[in-house]
Amino acid sequence: MSIAPGDLMLLNFLVEDKKPGVVAMDPLLGRALRALRAYLAVDIAYISQVAEGGSVIRHLDTRSEYPGLHVGGPDPFDHAGCGRPDSKAGAHLCVPIELEGGTRYGALVCAGPRADAVMHPRDVSMIRVFAELAAEHIEADIHARARTAEVVSRVQDVIDRDGVSFLYQPVYDVNRASVVGFEGLARFAGATPRGPDVWFSDAARVGLDVALETRLIAKAMEGFERLPPSVYIGFNVSPNIIVNGQLERAFAGAPLGRIVLEINEHPTIRQYDEIEKVLRPLRDKGLRISVDDAGGGVESFRHILQLKPDIIKLHMSLVRGINADAARSALAAALVQFGKEQRCELVAEGVETAAELSKLKAMGIVKMQGYLLGRPAALEAACALCDRNLHRKAAAARPAAVATS
DSSP states (O other), X not given: OOOOHHHHHHHHXXXXXXXXXXXXXXXXXXXXXHHHHHXXXXXXXXXXXXXXXXXXXXXXXXXXXXXXOOTTSBOOSOOTXXXXXXXXXXXXXXXXXXXXXXXXXXXXXXXXXXXXXXXXXXXXXXXXXXXHHHHHHHHHHHHHHHHHHHHHHHHHHHHHHTOEEEEEEEXXXXXXXXXXXEEXXXXXXXXXXXXXXXHHHHHHHTTOHHHHHHHHHHHHGGGGGTSOTTOEEEEEXXXXXXXXXXXXXHTTTOOGGGEEEEEOSOOOHHHHXXXXXXXXXXXXXXXXXXXXXXXXXXXXXXXXXXXXXXXXXXOHHHHTTGGXXXXXXXXXXXXXXXXXXXXXXXXXXXXXXXXXXXXXXXXXXXXXXXXXXXXXXXXHHHHHHHHXXXXXXXXXXXXXXXXXX
16 A cells, blocks of 8 residues: 655654744645645645734745745635634635634644545644644744844843942962962842853853843953953963954953963864964964863863863862862873973862961972952952952061162
8 A cells, every 4th residue: 555645745744843942943844744735635724823904824845936925925715714624715715823812923824725625524634733742842943033132132231231249259369378370250230140151151052142241351451451461361272252353352452361261162173273273373372272171071181181271270079178089199190291391381170278378388389269268249348359469468568678788
């Protein structure tokens, strides 16, 4: 027994996984209309939406081109009786598409030679099934668009209102007992507390990640005027702002020798090549690259090998309890040796105990940050910390100066 092409197309479509909100709506409804049209042996199948001034075609599949019939164009039929078993006018049959609560969206329309003939009840039932499927996906798309619009509004509001601030966590050289830099940590204003990762994820989802990061860079660089010239600021960027060519513009006029850039995602291999091309002239002018999460996973080591950073930051999961863990010590020691051979500095993150500090220092790691050394603080507190460091250095240098005079 052979299967008609229309029946086979319909069967293939019906066994597909079609989860609303997960499967892309436009191509799915296009395939649905094509399968339905082939099964019913009609020339035209489309979905229209009720709009002011008349219905508009939103999704369309035809056997051949028909003048004046296109997506975005007017629905040529009157659907006043749409939904009744005998709702045929001219050469079309329609079934209403209703959303939650009985809201009328529009109609699923089939038109052609067979539509004004007597259809089997099974055919009408099939059209209704497709209308219900279309309604589910249209409903999911409407909700998704509303959520996207909400995210766009929220992120754009932060950008426009300057609703972002920075906290600065000090990085110490424990041998000299002095601050050498700060990691800038973005904080966002809002009625509902939301972490930076959520903001960055939302911005990337709606295509505002570059705009948000550009605003953050401008905000972070405000600290350069107030912090000592010997102190750097490190902050995170995504690969996207680099490969989109916006980074050089954002850093125009900035003291590149005081910037440490941490790329906060693991790019693809192709992006690594593009990132290297963009960053090379900036690095030649003093910009430094940092890689976070060393020791936190295999991807971080690939990141190190591809980016060839100036600074490797030991992840807090490696630092935590390193004084009492031989495996952590062995891995950290290997990274210390790697850093020496590759001429890159190591910075230990998440140092919280004197025992951890002592162990790291004994291993030759002297740049550290963590709650033991200093918590993230506002720019005013960061400036005050640098002032205290300068006063201590001056006080320590005075006796030596007197002794030599």
